[in-house]
Amino acid sequence: MSTVPATIHLGRLWGIRLGLHWSVLLVVLLLVSAVGMGRFPLAYPGYDSWAYVVAGLVAATLFMLSLLAHEMAHALVARREGQKVEGITLWMLGGLASLKDRSPSPGAEFRVAAAGPATSVLLGVGFLLLTWFAVVVGAEPLIAGVPAYLALINLILAAFNLIPAAPLDGGRILSAALWRRWGDRHRAAVVSTRVGRGFGFALILLGVVTLFDGDTGGLWWMLVGIFIVVMAQAEQRQSELGAAVAGLRARDVMTAPPDTADGSVTVSDFLHATALVRRHSTFPLVDEAGRFQGLATVDRLKSVPLAERAHTALREAAWPPSEVPKVEADDPLPDLLSVMGEQADGRAVVFDQGRLVGIVSPSDISRAMVLHGRGVQR
Structure with missing residues (x-):
């Protein structure tokens, strides 16, 4: 699994290099604008503007940390399975863990792929419990709204990543299942990446239709779709090349x-x-x-x-x-x-x-x- 170049190096955690791409700053600004100045004022009216900005900053920061936890789960499980982990980079479309060799078995590939969504589900449940606690102790609605938003976004992140289309985690889970069934890593990877390309093109089409309806959110779906198509094609080429040179050293x-x-x-x-x-x-x-x-x-x-x-x-x-x-x-x-x-x-x-x-x-x-x-x- 490749990664994008890190612009800001954050050091190492458990021996794994961490980095940020400059596009993360753009995402934080967009989240503060969309959540802090859009969602929160509508859901929890009556607060000063600065309170919404602070709530948006906290939500954006915790969301990026949630993405980091998601990728860290992939990296730690991969290392336990014997794979070399180069590092993790957070960027505009989430996070990418750079793994330097392939999974040794279908079971290992499944465990590495499933670790990320499982972590996102656990985070979602944890934020739900934190929301419940905030309500029980009588915290301000805006304060309780921050973990509520993070619970929702983590559960959505887990569900989206479980879609069986490479390069999403669900695509890797599908590839692992097909690999175990057919005994052919390459054939399984090709099927998974083809499904991923189809899903990516569907998201691009959805974005275009949404834009024609006057919703600028379609730009985001188009961007995600393009990313999935490009990454799926790259993974398919890598799998084909790996199959072509199998047996060589x-x-x-x-x-x-x-x-x-x-x-x-x-x-x-x-x-x-x-x-x-x-x-x-x-x-x-x-x-x-x-x-x-x-x-x-x-x-x-x-x-x-x-x-x-x-x-x-x-x-x-x-x-x-x-x-x-x-x-x-x-x-x-x-x-x-x-x-x-x-x-x-x-x-x-x-x-x-x-x-x-x-x-x-x-x-x-x-x-x-x-x-x-x-x-x-x-």
């Missing part, structure tokens, strides 16, 4: 030995004396002891200002080791595909017992598929 597709470079050389010297005469555009950096120091790509080096190239070392301008996707030589190719494209211009480096033995680029993947006679159906 990183060592089968890597370029070996890798064309390395000395990280202490300046960017200027490297671009003029080395990069122009070598056939590669990406170079792993190693020190005298053979230790990996980063990954230099020509595109990244060209971004160094001309005035700084003569006194900037390659390792200072290259992708740092922590941001370069790494795999072991015997890792299955689908696991390699799941980490490629995060950083380092779509490249990954391959190690064998701690020793750098190869590098993989998108062209290496394409070449391997041709050589092994494997095609991806379109």
Whole structure:
């Protein structure tokens, strides 16, 4: 499961990196406007404007925390199932947990997918109990209205996510069920993503009809529908590619030995004396002891200002080791595909017992598929 780039990094929780995309600020403003200045004044009249704004801010903040809890549930269960979890990013259309490899079994996929909606249901029930408590103790109607709204929105979130259409959680549950029944992960994923695309197009159509009726809320349905269609298509392509390279390992597709470079050389010297005469555009950096120091790509080096190239070392301008996707030589190719494209211009480096033995680029993947006679159906 991929994620969107985080604009604001919030640190880590239980070892999982948390981030916010800038679009979350837009969502908070929209929620404060729609809930704090629209829903609450109609449902609970008689308060000052500032009270509605504060109530809207509290509701928006707790809603984003609810989304975080939903995604955190996915991430924690995935980690318990043996999957690698890169991080969680909250953005305009909710949250995305970035999982770096595929579920090992239909049961694991089901448990990971079901964890999110289950958490949303628990939150909805919890907010309902909080609403009941606020009413019992005689709290102001507006105060009781905040948890009531959050109970409703969490239950709606759970119900929406349980729709059996990828990339929604319900689509992953459907995929897990079909995978168990047919014993074919790829076939199950394709069916789920096709249902997801159909559902997405239905939401787009609903949005268009709603707009023609004069309701601007149709724009939101169109946006959600477009997101579902795009994500479903991406998941289908990923599944098809995974099926095409099944049985291959990183060592089968890597370029070996890798064309390395000395990280202490300046960017200027490297671009003029080395990069122009070598056939590669990406170079792993190693020190005298053979230790990996980063990954230099020509595109990244060209971004160094001309005035700084003569006194900037390659390792200072290259992708740092922590941001370069790494795999072991015997890792299955689908696991390699799941980490490629995060950083380092779509490249990954391959190690064998701690020793750098190869590098993989998108062209290496394409070449391997041709050589092994494997095609991806379109």
